[in-house]
Amino acid sequence: MSALPQERRVITAIPGPKSQELQARRTAVVAAGVGSVLPVFAARADGGIIEDVDGNRLIDFGSGIAVTGVGASAEAVVRRASAQLADFTHTCFMVTPYEGYVAVAEALAELTPGDHAKKSALFNSGAEAVENAVKIARAYTKRQAVVVFDHGYHGRTNLTMALTSKNMPYKHGFGPFAPEIYRMPMAYGYRWPTGPENCGPEAAAQAIDQISKQVGAENVAAIVIEPLLGEGGFIEPAKGFLPALSEFARDNGIVFVADEIQSGFCRTGQWFACEDEGIVPDLITTAKGIAGGLPLAAVTGRAEIMDAAHVGGLGGTYGGNPVACAGALGSIETMKELDLSARARHIETVMKARLGAMQEKYDVIGDVRGRGAMLAIELVKTDSPESVATKEPNPEATAALAKACHQEGLLVLTCGTYGNVLRFLPPMVIGEDLLNEGLDILEQAFARI
Template sequence: MGVVERESGPGLAQVRRVRTEIPGPESARLLRRQHAALPAGVGSSLPVFVTEAGGGVVVDVDGNSFIDFGSGIAVTTVGNAAPRVVERAAGQLARFTHTCFLVNPYESYVEVCETLNRLSPVPGEKRTFLVNTGAEAVENAVKIARAATGRPGIVVFDHGYHGRTLLTMSMTAKNAPYKQGFGPFAPEVHRAPMAYPYRWRGDRERCAEEAAAALADLLDRQVGAANVAAVVVEPIQGEGGFIVPPTGFLPAVAEICAARGILLIADEVQTGIARTGALFACEHEGIRPDLVTTAKGLGGGLPLGAVTGRAELMDAVPPGGLGGTFSGNPVACEAALGVFDEIERHDLVRRAGEIERVMRPALAELAERHPFIGDVRGRGAMQAVEIVRGPDGTPDPARTAEISGRCHRDGLLTLTAGSHGNVLRFLPPLSISDSLLAEGLEVLAKAL
């Protein structure tokens, strides 16, 4: 244990500091209360109770300060308690907390929609409406696709994650813990192979081509393209293990959909809002989806999601068919406008690229030193390493959990992911300093 001082900002000290065992005595006391009050199904990756967070650190009740490589699972992309987010949300709290947009509208909701319409890669005239979560956004995108096409079928991909509602849980690939015991599931959800280069069973050089061919075969031979409303794809799969499809796969998916009158929905819940070095991850290959879903980083820590789509598709749903009591809450809308302020003021799209240029070579060097790192991948401030056992690449979730635990005990907040639980994923906030980023990588190297 010890204190490692680095640069201090005007508010919360930007330092890594480990004063106690992890979790410390105060966190342990609160955990006992948690276990008595909450169901066992609600758990935490790093079970310490937070009192402050900002910049690139998270501080717990025992005074430990962790370097943040998690961003609340890509939610606090612009930083936790980012100034413009706090200012705008606090100002709205003083005016009113809620009216329900379906009863009394307010300008901030419209402004968020106008901003997403302007910035999203959806082609042509666009419309946006707001929801509370990423799962809600995906579910509503499917509703819109079905209403606009008159078709029931939805195609998703292996390793994909889309949420925990009945429909999005059905769309999610991984069984435990997301689906086990919760069936029966929603019908008309079909699954295609994901172009996953590291684990592609065929020729890795032909991964994009072979995966696209498998999708076309599924649509034409197994499901019937005329029965499919939409293909839903994460441009980079999140919970599935930060799987970056090879160049050419996403454009091929878009072409396959367009040729069959099938809509393309880009699930950008985890990848969107500047996380990958572009405002939307599908921009890296020039993809123009019919609909795009956002959440997580959109609200700067407050619950907010959105569906943005081609106007003629969005308008296919009659009045009253979209919405919700809390959807587009005014405080969350102001927070989102603060997020876009922060991105523009601090050029955070560029900052995500800078973080990649620091992290990727460091992770590649670690892979050279440790043969149990089977793959290094990611884009922008969304990086990962896959932990394996043996030359055949057998997933090693136990070692992955051990490495992550060692990081936690040494003051680095890390997360795991992947269909096999064997991926260490790194999602630092774009507000993290270069010195904290480098120090976090040193802690990771020690844990490895």
């Protein structure tokens, strides 16, 4: 049970006067490049609610970008992290190790797909995890090339910016980027020229053909892909695409890396999104939902691949911080105890029924997609036959709808290569009443706009 009342409450403008004061202070001292979706300053958060400094309570359909799936102050996370804080905050695992790191690696070996021997290395952020997965794959294969996909997002470090397909705001003006990165077509069913029913096999054949001809399979260290895309627009790769790529990788000695940073830890109704088509990746990267809001990330994979890097080749001062590890063990305890995979599937049932009804009513909704508590709607222009035929993206409507929801006390996020996707990432512990109230607010925003 949350100590924070699970009720929406809007008592000032959004943002309110105290948030506006803090925003003025922020503007003076925080770099302008650090943006915020909504400049409402949080005071407390848990369950499906964020309470701001003005006393407003917002329904949370963002989870801090898929981080607080168990809630933003889950009992087990707070209990375990607090106990660890009292013992010690840091020794550096590479100097004097501690049990929490080992316990997290044991949990990851148990939970990730496949029954092969697995090992993990822990880091601070998703970008660090992806970067280290590439390092490990290169060490193991003695190859350099890395294959990624249109609409993919993998982070903000130099290498992960190179892996990411969206220029603005992630890459613009920050080059030159790391070399030996090759981008292939994504099986984006909604926008595939011959229709979604042909997309998986056709896109896989196209990607494999391009890899073989342009790069050479024997030069590829890793294929890195999100089994359900995040920032790129919550695109579900069309059925058959991931299995074909996985098989191609296996046949050619390529390390298949599933980037599950946004989609992992019950978010899609399974522990990991790649389980949907029975994919067993060689390496899997995790972060976001792993530790209930504390900074932690991991690369987990086949023991022989993980052991390819020389001693001292992997690490980092804070990687696998003991307090974050304690938080992760609390988060995993909560996911198991509450069966949050089943809860995410229930959220999908509720939301898809409501979003589908909205799609029938409003032509601007071109597509409803996603799985579990990772859902989205893609908005398109309907002002001319040409725009309808080409499914022209509608970022203006997307921004207007997000703003309308924010004003009514519903936090929603946008995403997508074209900026035309509203994404929904409610905490898996959100109450039924709040979930439906949030959908009511969204529907009212459509009616107004």
